Amino acid sequence: MQINSEEKKAVDIREIRERFPIFAQRENRDLIYLDSAATTQKPDSVIKAVSRYYREYNANTHRGTYRIAEKATVEYERARKTIARFIGAVSERQVVFVRGTTEAINTVAVGWGDRVLKADDEIIFSELEHHSNIVPWQMLAQRTGARIRLWEMDKEGRLHLDALRNLLSTRTRLLAIAHVSNALGTVNPIAEIVQLAHDNGTRVLVDGAQSVPHQQVDVTALGVDFFAFSGHKMLGPTGIGVLYAREELLDEMNPVQFGGDMIESVQVLTSTWNDLPWKFEGGTPNIAGAIGLGAAVEFLQEIGIDAIHRHETGLIRRAVEQLQALPGVRVFGPPGDRGPAVSFEITGIHPHDISTLLDQRGIAIRSGHHCAQLAMKKLEVPATARASFYLYNDESEIDRFVKAVSETRDYFAKWL
Numbered sequence: 049m050q051i052n053s054e055e056k057k058a059v060d061i062r063e064i065r066e067r068f069p070i071f072a073q074r075e076n077r078d079l080i081y082l083d084s085a086a087t088t089q090k091p092d093s094v095i096k097a098v099s100r101y102y103r104e105y106n107a108n109t110h111r112g113t114y115r116i117a118e119k120a121t122v123e124y125e126r127a128r129k130t131i132a133r134f135i136g137a138v139s140e141r142q143v144v145f146v147r148g149t150t151e152a153i154n155t156v157a158v159g160w161g162d163r164v165l166k167a168d169d170e171i172i173f174s175e176l177e178h179h180s181n182i183v184p185w186q187m188l189a190q191r192t193g194a195r196i197r198l199w200e201m202d203k204e205g206r207l208h209l210d211a212l213r214n215l216l217s218t219r220t221r222l223l224a225i226a227h228v229s230n231a232l233g234t235v236n237p238i239a240e241i242v243q244l245a246h247d248n249g250t251r252v253l254v255d256g257a258q259s260v261p262h263q264q265v266d267v268t269a270l271g272v273d274f275f276a277f278s279g280h281k282m283l284g285p286t287g288i289g290v291l292y293a294r295e296e297l298l299d300e301m302n303p304v305q306f307g308g309d310m311i312e313s314v315q316v317l318t319s320t321w322n323d324l325p326w327k328f329e330g331g332t333p334n335i336a337g338a339i340g341l342g343a344a345v346e347f348l349q350e351i352g353i354d355a356i357h358r359h360e361t362g363l364i365r366r367a368v369e370q371l372q373a374l375p376g377v378r379v380f381g382p383p384g385d386r387g388p389a390v391s392f393e394i395t396g397i398h399p400h401d402i403s404t405l406l407d408q409r410g411i412a413i414r415s416g417h418h419c420a421q422l423a424m425k426k427l428e429v430p431a432t433a434r435a436s437f438y439l440y441n442d443e444s445e446i447d448r449f450v451k452a453v454s455e456t457r458d459y460f461a462k463w464l
């Protein structure tokens with residue numbers, strides 16, 4: 049299927065929603081789902097692809113020589129090719145199936161970091177990172193004696209390149225950075241960041257959990273060394289995601305899971321590794337998940353990732369403008385362009401109370417620290433309420449959500 053990038057095709061929401069069985073459930077008929085940054089809903093084609101595997105050709109991959117085992121292997125590897133093309137990878141050898149963003153980053157920290165980093169080397173990560181892109185580096189620093197340097201954000205959640213220039217040193221081995229912040233929606237200029245880091249001889253890992261689902265990403269054009277994302281945030285199943293890396297880095301890295309399928313040969317004391325990418329896929333993989341993620345990518349390509357991006361840009365602008373116009377509501381995050389997520393608070397009201405009251409009106413949003421406690425600390429709040437959008441949301445849902453926020457503020461006002 050072709051990506052409809054040049055066609056400026058508009059997203060037909062009604063037609064799209066009909067393809068998501070969850071919205072047709074009687075009890076969900078009034079559901080306004082605004083938590084796609086946590087996980088997205090699944091279209092019929094993804095559910096069917098997963099179900100078809102189990103119903104029609106369930107077998108292990110890369111092992112059996114019989115018909116359904118060969119079909120399972122072909123479909124699993126076909127999904128990898130689809131995903132590789134979708135993210136602009138040069139080869140499917142660069143696409144390793146993992147459980148999700150978290151496992152992808154941990155794989156790099158252990159498989160690459162333990163091998164390359166030495167005492168007093170430096171790792172930079174930013175203040176807006178998800179904990180998945182913080183804690184693995186802390187653990188790596190503890191194991192190797194490397195030092196952590198924090199790339200601080202400003203109060204609006206923006207990162208400045210000058211601050212990065214000041215942080216980079218001859219000892220900086222790795223920069224770990226989110227493409228799009230899940231808590232604040234900040235979109236980071238990855239190509240410029242990579243250029244700065246590479247000029248300094250520093251490798252770059254990009255957390256793409258919140259970018260790949262929503263905008264065209266070309267890992268080759270961006271020049272990234274490592275790139276991580278999760279299937280369940282882009283219409284795919286849970287428990288499947290991708291680690292992309294340059295081939296020479298994957299070659300240099302140690303595998304982190306040892307067992308079946310990841311070996312070439314096993315002797316009593318030593319073993320040798322399988323080719324890429326299977327060197328990193330020890331044990332029976334999530335076959336149904338990978339096939340489902342392939343179907344999810346085909347769905348996104350059919351609608352057109354650029355069309356989806358344009359649609360979401362309209363939704364987020366509308367949501368931010370309307371929330372900012374409400375007295376007593378504070379919107380967090382940068383002015384201008386942002387990913388399709390908005391964090392906010394109502395003065396004097398705990399975010400959990402906001403999400404509970406919104407739930408009573410059938411509106412699902414998230415409240416909490418969003419696994420971004422460093423960012424919360426900078427904003428001087430323990431938590432925020434967050435609404436996040438995807439291709440199946442429309443303007444009327446934004447309007448109903450903002451009205452519900454306004455009513456929630458008024459409801460609590462009598463006790464303040």
Ligand code: C6P
Pocket residue numbers: 085086087147148149150151178180181226228229230231255257258278414418419
């Ligand atoms: N964010 C949210 O914001 P996993 O759980 O491995 O699929 O993804 C982790 C992760 C890593 N990086 C970013 C930028 C993310 O947004 C997430 C997941 C969810 O609601 C859950 S905290």
